[in-house]
Amino acid sequence: MNKIRAAITGVNGYVPDYVLTNKELETMVDTTDEWITTRTGIKERRILKGEDQGTSVLGIGAVKGLLEKTGTKAEEIDLLICATTTPDMAFPATANLIANEVGAVNAFNYDIQAACSGFIYALTTGSQFIETGKYKKVVIVGADKMSSIIDYTDRTTCIIFGDGGGAVLLEPTEEEFGIMDAKLHSDGSGAQHLHMKAGGSRRPASHETVDRREHFVYQEGSAVFKFAVTNMADVSAQVMERNGLTGDDIAFLVPHQANKRIIDATARRMEIGDEKVMLNIHKYGNTTSGTIPLCLWNYENQLKKGDNLILAAFGGGFTWGALWVKWAYDPA
Numbered sequence: 001m002n003k004i005r006a007a008i009t010g011v012n013g014y015v016p017d018y019v020l021t022n023k024e025l026e027t028m029v030d031t032t033d034e035w036i037t038t039r040t041g042i043k044e045r046r047i048l049k050g051e052d053q054g055t056s057v058l059g060i061g062a063v064k065g066l067l068e069k070t071g072t073k074a075e076e077i078d079l080l081i082c083a084t085t086t087p088d089m090a091f092p093a094t095a096n097l098i099a100n101e102v103g104a105v106n107a108f109n110y111d112i113q114a115a116c117s118g119f120i121y122a123l124t125t126g127s128q129f130i131e132t133g134k135y136k137k138v139v140i141v142g143a144d145k146m147s148s149i150i151d152y153t154d155r156t157t158c159i160i161f162g163d164g165g166g167a168v169l170l171e172p173t174e175e176e177f178g179i180m181d182a183k184l185h186s187d188g189s190g191a192q193h194l195h196m197k198a199g200g201s202r203r204p205a206s207h208e209t210v211d212r213r214e215h216f217v218y219q220e221g222s223a224v225f226k227f228a229v230t231n232m233a234d235v236s237a238q239v240m241e242r243n244g245l246t247g248d249d250i251a252f253l254v255p256h257q258a259n260k261r262i263i264d265a266t267a268r269r270m271e272i273g274d275e276k277v278m279l280n281i282h283k284y285g286n287t288t289s290g291t292i293p294l295c296l297w298n299y300e301n302q303l304k305k306g307d308n309l310i311l312a313a314f315g316g317g318f319t320w321g322a323l324w325v326k327w328a329y330d331p332a
């Protein structure tokens with residue numbers, strides 16, 4: 001019997017309607033469209049507005065469309081994993097809220113928190129359940145309502161992040177498609193450069209933490225940039241090397257969308273041209289766990305069966321990694 005692999009058999013994305021442009025940010029903080037565009041590549045991002053609208057809204061939107069597109073009944077889902085850094089609540093897991101709303105009554109569900117690498121961590125984890133042969137339909141969601149933890153008076157962070165999410169369906173195949181290899185890394189010493197100070201068990205919410213604006217993303221941008229640019233490029237090159245892949249073999253790099261300059265450096269290291277790089281940072285900004293599935297969704301109609309993709313991410317933790325994925329289907 002051939003090895004069972006986890007193939008991605010469908011993808012869908014969901015972004016909220018409200019568009020926050022660089023122009024609007026110019027009215028909120030001391031910044032310019034020109035600075036944001038040249039330093040990050042971002043022109044606009046989406047924001048989820050309204051009372052009681054959490055990350056699950058983004059996940060539910062993505063999964064509902066995914067089930068429809070792939071002709072999957074919600075009851076058939078065995079497992080739903082949600083990668084998120086902005087869960088609706090500290091508990092229960094947002095994956096449970098999504099599964100309940102879409103009717104995935106036979107699934108077990110849990111969240112994975114690996115900041116901007118969340119989706120590739122969840123995809124790697126979910127693929128193991130398929131590879132055992134025991135599970136047939138696994139849904140991996142990556143979604144974040146970053147606007148819920150962003151300080152819109154801090155120009156160094158508020159220009160970067162946006163809200164959005166995506167989902168993929170994993171199913172078993174005995175052919176040479178699917179998640180072929182993964183290399184994941186973590187380094188907890190990076191926590192000092194990128195974290196949220198309060199709201200966890202170490203420093204629970206209080207009047208003081210709110211007054212000190214500690215419930216927002218704290219990021220030392222240039223320190224994080226240095227780690228991101230080397231580690232995302234290195235791990236992508238390492239996954240290619242150990243599988244005998246060159247730039248010519250790669251159809252697309254699917255990079256986490258944190259900064260266009262980090263993406264460019266990764267593509268250069270992989271020796272691939274700009275036409276092989278999936279990009280949506282200009283329209284969605286950094287949606288944390290959402291960036292990679294949103295890219296796959298945006299480029300789905302350009303992907304062919306057998307295409308070699310490198311998925312790569314770097315984020316808070318620090319966490320980083322790269323996956324080699326062989327695309328399993330042609331455009332509809």
Ligand code: UT7
Nearest residue numbers: 031032035116155156159221222224225228258259314315
């Ligand atoms: O998603 C996972 C992890 N996160 C990342 O990968 C993000 C990595 N970091 C970055 O993408 C970049 O560091 C930023 C986009 C956050 C910042 O860009 P930078 O080129 O590293 O700028 P910087 O922090 O070195 O700041 C350069 C200057 C500073 O002014 P001075 O001190 O030189 O006078 C900042 O105050 O730019 C200033 N600045 C701004 N100016 C206009 C910072 N933010 C802004 C802004 N508008 N929004």
